[in-house]
Amino acid sequence: MGEHTTLEIAEIAGCAKSTASACIKAYRNGGIDALLATHHKPGREPSLNGTAISELLEGLEQGRWKRIKEIRKWLADEHSVGLSSRGVHCWLEKLGVSLKVPRKSHAKNDEGQSVRFKEGLARKLAGLGVDTVKPFRLWVVDEHRYGLISTLRRCWMLRGIRPPVPYQTKCQRGYVSGGLEVMTGRSEFLYSPTVSLHLSLEFLRQISRSDPDADRVVVWDEVGFHQKKQLAGLPDNIHLVALPPYSQELNPIEQLWD
Structure with missing residues (x-):
C-alpha cells in the first residue's frame, strides 16, 4: 500500500479513477469479501419469457x-x-430474425400433399425404371409469361399546359420455357409466342438432345399443356414426374423467374 496513487492504480487496472477509489474504499472497510461483493441492482426482467x-x-x-x-x-x-x-x-x-420477401404460395395449396411429395420423391424416382448404366439427370421445368405495356412518364412542358401524349394500349407478351438440371447446373430455354402441347413436347425434345446419352427425369406441374407419360412422341430417355396441384413452391426454377 502507498506505492501508487489512485490515478496510477486506475491506469494499471484500466478503469476510471472513481472506480479505483470505490474499490480501495471497499477493501479497506471489508477486505476481499467486500471488494468482490455485488453492489449494483439486477436489471429488469425481460418482457418475453x-x-x-x-x-x-x-x-x-x-x-x-x-x-x-x-x-x-x-x-x-x-x-x-x-x-x-x-x-x-x-x-x-x-432472435436473429431478418426481413425477407416471402415465396408465393397458392391459396389452394395442400401442405400435406407437398410434404408427402417431398418424402416420397426418392421412392418415385427409384420406381421409374431409369437405366442405371446410363448417366442420370434430374431436370425441373416450368414456363414463365413476360410482357411489356407502355406507360406514361413525366415530360418537360410549359407551366399551365398539359398536352395529351399517345400511348400503346395493346400488351405485348411472350412465353419462355425453362429447364434447370439440378446436379450439373445446366440450363435450357425455349422462347415462344404462346404455350401448347406441341411446344411443351418440343422443349422436352430440346432437353433430350442436349445430352443424348443420359436418362432424364423431368419434374413439372400438371398444367393442361404439359405432356403426360403415355402421349406419343415423348423421347425414350425422358421420364416425367408431376408436382402436386397448386404447389409451385416445390419447383426450384420458380426462383429464377423471380
Whole structure:
C-alpha cells in the first residue's frame, strides 16, 4: 500500500479513477469479501419469457405474421405483453430474425400433399425404371409469361399546359420455357409466342438432345399443356414426374423467374 496513487492504480487496472477509489474504499472497510461483493441492482426482467419466445419463433418459421404490428397484437392477446413497435423490432434482432420477401404460395395449396411429395420423391424416382448404366439427370421445368405495356412518364412542358401524349394500349407478351438440371447446373430455354402441347413436347425434345446419352427425369406441374407419360412422341430417355396441384413452391426454377 502507498506505492501508487489512485490515478496510477486506475491506469494499471484500466478503469476510471472513481472506480479505483470505490474499490480501495471497499477493501479497506471489508477486505476481499467486500471488494468482490455485488453492489449494483439486477436489471429488469425481460418482457418475453421462454414460452412466448418459443411460440414467436415457431410462428415466424411458419410465416404467420407479415408486419410488426401483427406480432404486437398477438403478444398482447396471447401473452398480455405490451411492447412498442421498437421493442418488437429489438426482440426480432436479438432472435436473429431478418426481413425477407416471402415465396408465393397458392391459396389452394395442400401442405400435406407437398410434404408427402417431398418424402416420397426418392421412392418415385427409384420406381421409374431409369437405366442405371446410363448417366442420370434430374431436370425441373416450368414456363414463365413476360410482357411489356407502355406507360406514361413525366415530360418537360410549359407551366399551365398539359398536352395529351399517345400511348400503346395493346400488351405485348411472350412465353419462355425453362429447364434447370439440378446436379450439373445446366440450363435450357425455349422462347415462344404462346404455350401448347406441341411446344411443351418440343422443349422436352430440346432437353433430350442436349445430352443424348443420359436418362432424364423431368419434374413439372400438371398444367393442361404439359405432356403426360403415355402421349406419343415423348423421347425414350425422358421420364416425367408431376408436382402436386397448386404447389409451385416445390419447383426450384420458380426462383429464377423471380
